[in-house]
Amino acid sequence: MRTAEEYRAKLRSMRKNVYIDGKLVERDDPQLIPGINVIAETFNFAHDPAYAELMTARSHLTGKTINRFTHIHQSVEDLLKKQEMTRVLCQHVGGCIQRCMGVDALNALSVVTKECDLAMGTSYHERFLRYLEYFQENDLVGNCAQTDVKGDRMKRPHEQADPDLYVRVVERRSDGIVVRGAKAHNTIAPYAEEIIVLPTRHMTEKDADWAVAFAVPADAEGVYLICRATAPRPRKELKAPIAEYGGADSLTVFDNVFVPWERVFLCGETKFAGRLALMFANYHRHSYTGCKPAMTDIIMGAAALVAEYNGIEKASHVRDKLAELVAIAELVYGTGIASAVKAYRAASGTYVPDFVYTNVARYHAGVNVYREYEILADLAGGLPATLPPEGDFLNPVTRGFLEKYIMRNPAISAENQHRCFRMLSDLLCSAHAGVKQVAGVHGGGSPIMEKISIMGSYDMEAKKKIAKRLAGIQD
Numbered sequence: 001m002r003t004a005e006e007y008r009a010k011l012r013s014m015r016k017n018v019y020i021d022g023k024l025v026e027r028d029d030p031q032l033i034p035g036i037n038v039i040a041e042t043f044n045f046a047h048d049p050a051y052a053e054l055m056t057a058r059s060h061l062t063g064k065t066i067n068r069f070t071h072i073h074q075s076v077e078d079l080l081k082k083q084e085m086t087r088v089l090c091q092h093v094g095g096c097i098q099r100c101m102g103v104d105a106l107n108a109l110s111v112v113t114k115e116c117d118l119a120m121g122t123s124y125h126e127r128f129l130r131y132l133e134y135f136q137e138n139d140l141v142g143n144c145a146q147t148d149v150k151g152d153r154m155k156r157p158h159e160q161a162d163p164d165l166y167v168r169v170v171e172r173r174s175d176g177i178v179v180r181g182a183k184a185h186n187t188i189a190p191y192a193e194e195i196i197v198l199p200t201r202h203m204t205e206k207d208a209d210w211a212v213a214f215a216v217p218a219d220a221e222g223v224y225l226i227c228r229a230t231a232p233r234p235r236k237e238l239k240a241p242i243a244e245y246g247g248a249d250s251l252t253v254f255d256n257v258f259v260p261w262e263r264v265f266l267c268g269e270t271k272f273a274g275r276l277a278l279m280f281a282n283y284h285r286h287s288y289t290g291c292k293p294a295m296t297d298i299i300m301g302a303a304a305l306v307a308e309y310n311g312i313e314k315a316s317h318v319r320d321k322l323a324e325l326v327a328i329a330e331l332v333y334g335t336g337i338a339s340a341v342k343a344y345r346a347a348s349g350t351y352v353p354d355f356v357y358t359n360v361a362r363y364h365a366g367v368n369v370y371r372e373y374e375i376l377a378d379l380a381g382g383l384p385a386t387l388p389p390e391g392d393f394l395n396p397v398t399r400g401f402l403e404k405y406i407m408r409n410p411a412i413s414a415e416n417q418h419r420c421f422r423m424l425s426d427l428l429c430s431a432h433a434g435v436k437q438v439a440g441v442h443g444g445g446s447p448i449m450e451k452i453s454i455m456g457s458y459d460m461e462a463k464k465k466i467a468k469r470l471a472g473i474q475d
């Protein structure tokens, strides 16, 4: 397993293809550091003996100890550990751990390449396993680039005015394929080493050129990563862990990128494009059953803390709202546990979380995102929005005023009250908070997608039968 320092060194050695705000930047650009700090923790924790059980696994390919973020789930226990690992790490960094993306894509490929081979006589699975071994041996960090830019949402790939609005194969050669198009909102991509491309939807036979899955190094020739990055506002003196971590994502452009066959995992088998899209979504939404409860934990902890500082923690409406947050977090987490416990073993041997429970959990997490922020904003009062910048707390002319007038409970120091509200400002009123809120709604698929997945897997006929029997209806 690699160390965080080895990961950072690898990033520094990569070809420059990351653009931020009009500039071509190195992968250690200051705007990317908060995101890189997040990924560094996935290496640090894996080397901490206290977290070995959670953070590491035994490779089913080589028998070696590997970082769980490169592991293919071999049991229910593996799925439960991944979920718990995600919650623990997200609590630690105060937000998205981001590395789930790659492992979710690997697990989806491990299932669907095998299914495709069994049905179509292809040989994607063996090819995928060789790539997986390379990924595990090098302890790589992967982005999953699934979401196409999609153009007209009501049109299929082959119906678009510009065929490049979904990533597609533009040339098939003896040694590989050439692909063109762009994927949107790719979290982690500017500091990932591999980009794993999966289809975003079901495909018809006319969409064969768009039914493609492959992996490329993130700095491959022809790949452009056009990024935005956010983090809590940097601190001058009142250093706080939350301000060390952030995130970035990219519009990932594939401008005639060559992909050798050994890195192509689907190419034209339209029947399996939708299956792969849904399988990734299923694994990724299962990861959400770990990360979303962690987000709620952070909001809940901050809400309880500010209620205490404001002296209102015993008020009945406060306890009611905190209980609501507990109910959201633990309902989502518990449903994720159910999804793991009800997992099935696919033909490849990989464990697949239950589709209905996974999607139900992700749905509840998504619809409650703004409610959680509403509760935090309610209990905090207006100060997170109007808190003067840190410099005014440091200026000798204004410092005394600010420390005197921030006071609530005299037993809590002005500095701690200031720290609390500055973190709330990060959580509620920063650009980073805005991104997290939208991520909570759309990440892993828009809310309707979870309902579509639920209805695609749910046995509604069985429920109709119950109703018919109770009503005495005999067909």
Ligand SMILES: Cc1cc2nc3c(=O)[nH]c(=O)nc-3n(C[C@H](O)[C@H](O)[C@H](O)COP(=O)(O)OP(=O)(O)OC[C@H]3O[C@@H](n4cnc5c(N)ncnc54)[C@H](O)[C@@H]3O)c2cc1C
Pocket: 101, 143, 144, 145, 146, 147, 148, 149, 150, 153, 154, 155, 183, 184, 185, 186, 187, 188, 249, 435, 438, 439, 442, 443, 444, 445, 446, 447, 448, 449
């Ligand atoms: C912060 C963040 C990080 C993300 N990270 C990643 C990542 O790393 N990798 C990745 O692949 N994706 C990532 N996503 C993408 C995420 O999965 C998408 O945002 C999501 O699937 C919605 O797609 P969209 O943004 O194109 O919105 P749209 O699809 O345009 O959705 C807008 C609205 O249109 C509706 N709609 C869309 N199509 C139809 C249709 N045919 N019929 C009826 N209604 C329709 C949707 O339901 C929604 O209500 C990320 C998103 C965010 C916000």
